[in-house]
Amino acid sequence: MTKIQKKLFEDEDKEYKVFQTKLNPTVDEKTIIGVRVPKLRALAKEIYSDGKNYGVEKFLASLPHKYFEENFIHSFIIEQMKDYDECMEKFLEFLPFIDNWAVCDTCHPKAFKKNSEKVLLFAYEWIKSNKTYTIRYGIDVFMTYFLDENFDPKHLDTIAAIRSDEYYVNMMQAWYFATALAKQWDDAVKIIEGKKLSPWVHNKTIQKARESFRVTDEHKEYLAGLKVTC
Structure with a gap:
């Protein structure tokens, strides 16, 4: 597993996985780890602020991701990009790989609001x-x-x-x-x-x-x- 995947499994919540599976019937349950959104946002912030340690550029380029939660992490990293052009470039790369409503509805970068x-x-x-x-x-x-x-x-x-x-x-x-x-x-x-x-x-x-x-x-x-x- 990658470093990011290991961090995700450290926050695995099996009961929450059951909840997410029911909420997202179009997502293969085998890809759902079961990590709550606040923890995903916190991890994404940590990854973005320490990009070299987590290999953030490699992560953003490794599409499609294996796990449901990796897509959230990807989305939340994009949200933190302050430069509009960079933010849109990364979002356009990611958009074709969004395959569920949950990830789709949670990506609202501040750079988008300002532009x-x-x-x-x-x-x-x-x-x-x-x-x-x-x-x-x-x-x-x-x-x-x-x-x-x-x-x-x-x-x-x-x-x-x-x-x-x-x-x-x-x-x-x-x-x-x-x-x-x-x-x-x-x-x-x-x-x-x-x-x-x-x-x-x-x-x-x-x-x-x-x-x-x-x-x-x-x-x-x-x-x-x-x-x-x-």
């Missing part, structure tokens, strides 16, 4: 991909960086136009619109009223919005009357 308009250009391309988690990450960019002060109503139509047979794409699409309903109700509700989403995503959006603490009771009641027959 969100640059990242947006990539996101427009990612949502056109034929790879499930590339599309999912593209939608995540719109949700994470462009539903607050950088919001543009045109983005709603962009995400609404996505059509996929992939569960993990459709779930992210629904999550995006449920969040949009919480943050940008006046514009987002028009997408629901206009039935611009696929029936499954439409109803899942309403379900997630009605489960949210950020959506008012009045809005939840209104949404309940907008469900469609699949």
Whole structure:
């Protein structure tokens, strides 16, 4: 085993492995060690700060990784890169190897937030991909960086136009619109009223919005009357 793999097995939690296996049915359970995310973040920080000792460059180049948790470590190392160009270069190398929702949804580098308009250009391309988690990450960019002060109503139509047979794409699409309903109700509700989403995503959006603490009771009641027959 590599030094990083040895460190991961030192933090193995078999009960947590069972939990993660159930939570990530698309991941081969043999690749899951069972390490909790706070420990993964702490280890990634240690690895990044002591790169030579851990052979961090070799690790980042050794794709695909063997273990589920190694992908988290990879993601969390990228998050710490302050230089945008370096951060994006390493992320683009890693993105094709993301193969589950958990890793996909946890990579949010500060360098991306500070350069969100640059990242947006990539996101427009990612949502056109034929790879499930590339599309999912593209939608995540719109949700994470462009539903607050950088919001543009045109983005709603962009995400609404996505059509996929992939569960993990459709779930992210629904999550995006449920969040949009919480943050940008006046514009987002028009997408629901206009039935611009696929029936499954439409109803899942309403379900997630009605489960949210950020959506008012009045809005939840209104949404309940907008469900469609699949």
